[in-house]
Amino acid sequence: MAEPAADPVTRFFLxxxxxxxxxxxxxxxxxxxxxxxxxxxxxxxxxxxxEVLDELERGDWSGLLLTGKPHVFAAGDIxxxxxxxxxxxxxxxxxxxxxxxxxxIVEPGMGIFPGHSSGGSSE
Numbered sequence: 001m002a003e004p005a006a007d008p009v010t011r012f013f014l015x016x017x018x019x020x021x022x023x024x025x026x027x028x029x030x031x032x033x034x035x036x037x038x039x040x041x042x043x044x045x046x047x048x049x050x051e052v053l054d055e056l057e058r059g060d061w062s063g064l065l066l067t068g069k070p071h072v073f074a075a076g077d078i079x080x081x082x083x084x085x086x087x088x089x090x091x092x093x094x095x096x097x098x099x100x101x102x103x104x105i106v107e108p109g110m111g112i113f114p115g116h117s118s119g120g121s122s123e
Contacts, residue, residue, distance in 0.1 A: 008033040010045040012052040019101075022062030027052060029068050039068055 008031035015026045
């Protein structure tokens, strides 16, 4: 009889990202499984968190992005930062900026379009 599959082990990963704002720390919490498997925080996860925290303390960072799965980011009213204006229109703008900046990560050949469109075309 086959043994049941072991639960995935959650780990923390740190990846530096060069941005217009400076060097940003991208910390991913991931169990290596698909999105349907929850991240859990056992001894191995906490040990990897301690390693990432040490790296963060030693580095010169302009900011920190934290995500539970690779290439999953947030925008809008669930995000906060100093000076944020809590308006729906700000959330719409943040969503466009998030997509524009995430696109090259997902599709490395793509560039960043620094703005958003109000629609319309010449046709």
